[in-house]
Amino acid sequence: MSENSILPDHTTVTAKTMDCDEDDLFEFRDEFAGWLRVNAPGKPAFPLPETFMEVGTDEQFDFLSDWQRSVYEAGYLGVSWPQEYGGRGLPVEFQNAIDLEMIHQNVPIMFNTIGLAWAGPLILDIGSERQKKQYIRRILTAEDVWCQGFSEPGAGSDLANIRTVAVRDGENWRINGSKIWTTLGSYADHMILLAQGDSGAARYKGLNFLLVPMESEGIEVRKIRKMTGEHGFCEVFFNDVFVPKDCLIGQELGGWQVAMRTLTYERGAAGGQASMHTGTRIESSLMIEAATRAEFDGGPALEEPLICDELVRLLIEERANLLHESRKRHSALAGPYPTAIDMSHKLRWTEWNRRLQRLAVELQGLEGSLYLEDPDALDGGAWQRGYLNSFAATIGGGPSEIQSNILAERVLGLPKG
Amino acid sequence: MSENSILPDHTTVTAKTMDCDEDDLFEFRDEFAGWLRVNAPGKPAFPLPETFMEVGTDEQFDFLSDWQRSVYEAGYLGVSWPQEYGGRGLPVEFQNAIDLEMIHQNVPIMFNTIGLAWAGPLILDIGSERQKKQYIRRILTAEDVWCQGFSEPGAGSDLANIRTVAVRDGENWRINGSKIWTTLGSYADHMILLAQGDSGAARYKGLNFLLVPMESEGIEVRKIRKMTGEHGFCEVFFNDVFVPKDCLIGQELGGWQVAMRTLTYERGAAGGQASMHTGTRIESSLMIEAATRAEFDGGPALEEPLICDELVRLLIEERANLLHESRKRHSALAGPYPTAIDMSHKLRWTEWNRRLQRLAVELQGLEGSLYLEDPDALDGGAWQRGYLNSFAATIGGGPSEIQSNILAERVLGLPKG
Amino acid sequence: MSDDRATAITFSDEQRLLLEQSERFARNRSGFESVRKRIAAKDDIDRSIWQDIVAMGWANLLVPVAYGGSGLRVDALVPIVESAGRHLLASPLISTALATQLLVDAGSRGQKEMWLPQVGSGSVATTALCEPGGSWALTEPRLQAQCSNGIVRLSGTKIHVRDAKEAQFLIVSAMLDGQPALVVVERAYLRENSLRSQIVLDETQRCYTVSFEEVEVPATMVLDGGDVVEALCALERTGELLFSAEMAGGLGGALALLVNHLTTREAFGGPIGRFQALKHATVDILLDFEAARSLVYGAGTTIASSPGKAASEIATRMAKAHTSDAFVHACDRTIQFHGGLGFTYECNAQLFLRRAMWSQAVFGSAKYHRQKLAPLLLS
């Protein structure tokens, strides 16, 4: 809860404002919307994951790989990434417009999230020329799927307390230890790994940050069952795993700074992601549409004043969250807390989503007690599952409580706890 | 916020359970209800204080003194205090029954609160025989009005940090310093005072707890204006004030333990108060009655579903709070957290009251913007004032945030922060 | 609060003994491992647990003495159900109790003689009252019953019938000649394949949709010893009370799990329970839990001492409104504060959350009851 108290100052993020033409954006989004209407895939026979954390079967994996590749090949993924590595070099607002339209049309997610939103931006920011050339384009095409190795059993949000070690051994790093909550761990080609170096330095001062090929000998992957009952992430064990020296990114023993920078992408604070359509939220219109089909105490759910009111509150909150994206582009309107909007992105959307999903269950009345694959469940129980899955985002990548600490200290300047 | 982390263990309170006959209680309450219907005073021409913290004028003071004395003389105040000092020696439930009936009939408060609920129980618990004889009966008759000197400018809830000193000087204590938020300070005959002794010991280890006559030379009292615009409490300055040695209560330099014990009375955790009808809460039926006269957007406030719902929530909470008093008497139903009900008494009722009063303003619609003495204001603006005054109880006597800490640590056993 | 008795709780020595006994029983027989075994089990009920429940006399607590039972009032069940809820103990006790109450309230002497003694000897029974559309008010069933030549023919479907597969008889609400009626359907009268297992959030539950299409029973199985609408209203109250009691127990179980986690899980150099944000949120849950218990035992007192229909309705609806929201909220926070672990199937927090979500949906959610309470309290 006070992890932030030891953050180096340079990880403080200032809002990026770029005044780009609203009309160009709308036009671009319209063009993409048209492409989507023709090219978005139909609903497959199997259930699709709502977030990248829920990819549990081969058919889901293949379907989402194909879909991401086709979006990329049509020119709509990584549009704000540099052209020389496979992007289109457009302002980040264009990527945001694409994400919003994907959410709006409720198309399948861009599932290679760790690559698109964590590893990719990181490599572009501080990677070597070799690393950029080798990895970036393949992230967009989904040829390389990435996973993340930060959390460990027993460490939770306390990243400085990790015990996996990566020490020099000739021209290699030798890795021992284990990681947990590794989304896509059983499918990934690469992992971003945080581990203790051999400095003997305590906690956050002695970490290394590595890009690790998952096919390396000595890596074992075990699937974890989620509370939804489905699979979706893994535990990864390292037993004398050797990887080449140049898998390091950032300075040796500078892994903590690299990790903190990486978390700012995830928090939505830094921009630079190739896509944020990773399914951590849905658009309220989808939920309202479902609600029109729901019965509460034998009548339409949307005729119950208390349900309507809770929904109206969520709609106001959603509207504010969407307006933020436009307001933050006007630097004059960004003060007096210019980093607030970006730094709170994850907290706002993930908590909103949790409450929306919970209401979506409650408004089903008696049928809200049903679950996945019951034939009478509204939308096959997707809202029940959606509520359970919502915790992945309120917990993962720094739980909401830590997000609040960070906002208090870095945006409001409140003293460390 | 972590004041509790240095509490001595012996202040931990265990719930007192006494199985007394429910029917006797009802009968006693009925008898008192009958007495009240005959003897409760009519509404005076001037506004009456809602809590003891709002006594601001002489006519209010005289009225409330007379009223308290008449309740005592009829045999309904301090009924659970020992007979030899002026009480009736009945189980505490009888006093609770009286308090509930007074709240129910909305009669004026028992205003000598510091005497009835703090100093009185304290003196009965640990005072000398002389102190019991001298003070207890006069607290009940309101011949002696008491005030409290804990808080200091700049110290707030951090009682261990007080700077007023009370050092030995021959057969006397010499007192220098100042106290703030002293309710009834300008009317009081005695003060319970917490001050640093001359031990040189840091913070909570070197405190003295004194019973100080307010007529002592060198005491100056200055009134403070509350946010309601009214007066009600004072700042008290001590300039070489001498009081006799036997004004000490408890051990010399043991003032912290005495203060902590005193706070448990205030928190409602320890029982022993002669009356809790000090006006920190009202009964919801009064608010509902007012609501029937309120207009919201041109119609009856109680026809607005969202207002009704918030009110229903508060009524459920009130019902639970009232049921607690009965449940805690059944020791079998007290577990697994037997001290929870008593220790949370203040937190539950004061926060409930704050929300109730706020809703009472909101449901007046446009007229909720009016204030005291506007002729169009519902009940003369009493609800607006009630909301503003509600903070006296959520802040005073240990703010809600500290109450929560105490509950977390002492009831749930969570580690100190 | 003009009715002082509404805020008094009576709790007899008998109830105290039942509380101690049931708490011990549930703790011993329903540890988390047992719960998980139960979830994975093929059988709908754990026979050994049910036999013990019957042996302890809990199954026929509500059966009048004249029919071989203990003749206690429904408040005697509250401590038992609370203990069961705390430990997620699964049994058909509530189903059977609700069916018993309908028989007692609406059955003739002969009908009581026929079915009540079965309960005492270990038969499972249940009620089939809810219908597609999910109305929580039970007094206007749409399932049709037609009587001719001494035969009643049913037509329609009931949903959310708990423990239907194990029940010896089901009490079904139906419209008969334009009036609500209750029909006892023994399991032999059900057609083949008329039961479909529902997939519900709480994996300890066994719920079914039951088709009564073309089911025919003798007209003597229509309960004719009491006012059916009154019996159904009373059943709503009892259902609200018992599920509130179970939820109050579950809320206590979730709180205990959370407190244990906060005091043992270490991060940033100490147990995470020292962080104020977690502390205060947990205190809120504690206060919700205390309120739940007071409302539940208060409602038990009110319903048992029968001080009028409105008072009981207020008391049980308040209990169900409060516990439904509070239990879900407590579990939601328990998951969140468990961090990554909380998100796994392995963590026991999900057992409580699924129970909470399931429970809020039966016998009316918080919003439903608050809406019903508004006119009762404010006019």
Add this chain to the structure above:
Amino acid sequence: MSDDRATAITFSDEQRLLLEQSERFARNRSGFESVRKRIAAKDDIDRSIWQDIVAMGWANLLVPVAYGGSGLRVDALVPIVESAGRHLLASPLISTALATQLLVDAGSRGQKEMWLPQVGSGSVATTALCEPGGSWALTEPRLQAQCSNGIVRLSGTKIHVRDAKEAQFLIVSAMLDGQPALVVVERAYLRENSLRSQIVLDETQRCYTVSFEEVEVPATMVLDGGDVVEALCALERTGELLFSAEMAGGLGGALALLVNHLTTREAFGGPIGRFQALKHATVDILLDFEAARSLVYGAGTTIASSPGKAASEIATRMAKAHTSDAFVHACDRTIQFHGGLGFTYECNAQLFLRRAMWSQAVFGSAKYHRQKLAPLLLS
């Protein structure tokens, strides 16, 4: 969110300059000491501040160029009002702007020529629309107007008329021949003692009940250049917008006060802002504040670009619903976290709380607007 434009904010260079200018002006001219002087002052308005406001051209921003004004849309006022709110700057700017809008929307050319230039030269104007009973919808006034022989005779009372004492003219809504009408009443036409000062929570406000009993004005003072109901609907939107903007500013002011207290007040060995419970609650206020600004500037954009009546109504009602609750909540917490000091008249937190409580009541509270939003959003 099918209308993408509903989530876009436009903000012109002109607005940016107005924001900078007004923030500077309000900060310099309305420190807490000035606010307290204003409260104690006998005069209803601070002439020096009002003259400066007029001199800067803010008073006639909405007056069309043809009548000597700047001819800007209402979104130009948003940054000014937000700055004023942040610093609790009191002036009759909103009153005058609302009166101006009614003249522009419903006045004939001649009527505009008569009154609009007065606004530019410094006259205060106001609207008299609310009536006893406190309906927030303005389109069905009950105050009666009767016209005969070129004279309109009014009968009834208006409440909550801001700045009535200083206003050169009031625009009064009335029922005339069964239709809503707007009548300009210059102050000379008011009878003696027709104004009664209201005692309101926010001591910086000057509100009156105004009796129009037996007030007679020439029939030419009835606005006849536009649809009155439409003008009143548009006025509701503008009122919601401007008071939301003022509240967003006030919310920011309260937050700044709170943050300052938390970083400077020490207890238990350090600044109290290090305690997580206070931190997280303050972050919630920050997020409310950010949402308030986005909703307000979003509504300004929507209302100014006029993309349809429903879109504007949704946008301004959302802004007023959010700011009304959020501002009161922020002030409530600011008082609480100030401890004993927060409870004094001396502490500036009460200035914000009183403003917040006053503001939530004008142009509709949060619950009122959410109720109006439900059918607009969910059907």
